[in-house]
Amino acid sequence: MAEGSNQSVAYRFFDKVGRMSTSALEEMGRHGVMITESLYWLIIGPRMNQPVRLGAVFSEMMEIGVRAIGIIGIMAAAIGAMLAIQGIYSLKIFGAEGHVVVGVAFSMVREFAPLITGILVAGRSGSALSARLGTMKINQELDALEVMGINPVRFLVVPSLLASLVMVPVLTFMSMALGLYAAALYVNAALGMSLAAFFDQTVDVLSVDDLTHGLGKAAIFGILIALIGVLNGFLVKGGAEGVGKATTRSVVQCISAIVVTDMLFALVATF
């Protein structure tokens, strides 16, 4: 009896692991299909008289990028200042607080700016994408597009994907600048270091590779946010409750994907 019960527990455990693995693989496959289909419409669409509309891309860029400038700017400045505060506090132990610029510059440009931008865009636009597409699905608007001969991937997904791919790195660049500026202001107040000296040291410390590292990661985050948001929207089942679940799922998946990708990127880049 006990053995049977153990077998049953083991069976259930492996059954669950198997199902979760299959589901994860299926989801990865769907992302692959979505990217392939998006590329297809981007390249082949114009030949089929079905081009991706630039107006829709700019409209998404406004939504994903321009309207997020305020909150991302504030967060980036806060993180920059926080890095400076912590950096000075830690380095003071060794009497090396003058070297705070090195830590702040590397951390902000390589890690924090892309990460905080990615997370904020995920929370703001990834969830909005899921909610919008999910609502369109339950209202049969996606079916209506199909029947009108308008491919939903071309019409809805590609503009979001392009906008996210462009705007997340742009916002990240802005985050880097604002974060460093806020840090410079704190260092100036705390150590008396001039802003010119701070940025002079920053330019000396950073290389083009560091900037590429941060912006490259941001571009990947942009693709992940759009893909995860869109896919969760397309997979909505049921009514309003389904939309709510998809939105939550989208935010959780986006942030998890961003953090894991960030870690892998850091690992590969510093190996």
Place this chain on the structure above:
Amino acid sequence: MTNQIDPGPSTVIEVRDLVTHYGTRQILNGVDVDIVEGEIMVIMGGSGSGKSTFLRHLMALQRPTSGTIKILGQDVWRLPQKKLFELRKKLGVTFQGGALFSSMTVGENIMLPLYEHTKLDRMTMEIMARMKLEVVDLAGFEDLMPSELSGGMIKRAAVARAVIMDPRILFFDEPSAGLDPVVSSQLDDLILRLRDAMGMTICVVTHELESAFKIADRITVLDKGNILFVGTVQELHDHPSERIQNLLNRRSEEAEIDADEYLRRLTGDKEEAEGMPR
């Protein structure tokens, strides 16, 4: 009376041996239907009869398990994507809830197919949209958002969008759903007007008997994935099958069920509920 007519040159939709499964559940079980040019075909059936799935197949939105669907002589599931797009331009659909895009005005919704499929300038598109809005008695509503319209108005705006490309075939999914009898009757009149004025072939899926009898040239009755009947309204009324007569009378019988009987049915008191229409 025959259950089918021979497909002739005027057959615009030809469905043969259509089978659909959802997992192990059989939804459609070898359905054969022909819809001829210029007619209004109403597809009827109760909940779970497979009529919505059937409509999704007709609109080329869902691939069946087996069988063929030819629309305007073309097998929709064998067409390359480009030709399927071309074919879809000849189809118009009004969905149950209208499916207007909530982020666009009524006018933009109606102009969308023109914007995507033609190279017309904006002014021409606006004029065409206004003309179609006049056809559905919504002139002057082009600048409103869908959220500012009533249910009946949304459906009429959806009709205007569906006919903007002058399709040859127009599909309606439950046009009367959620509408009061007056508005529903107005929508029926609009469907008849579209057929008469624009010569469209119209396929309507509904479970509303009154609406079906008013607009149908022919009716297809689906029951549990099978075709029970295809024919005119008169032929349906005269049909000797008890099953069909039960179906026709179901609504009036259900209206007579009193609260006690309904409660007995819900609580599973089969003996007492015996003899009641199901």
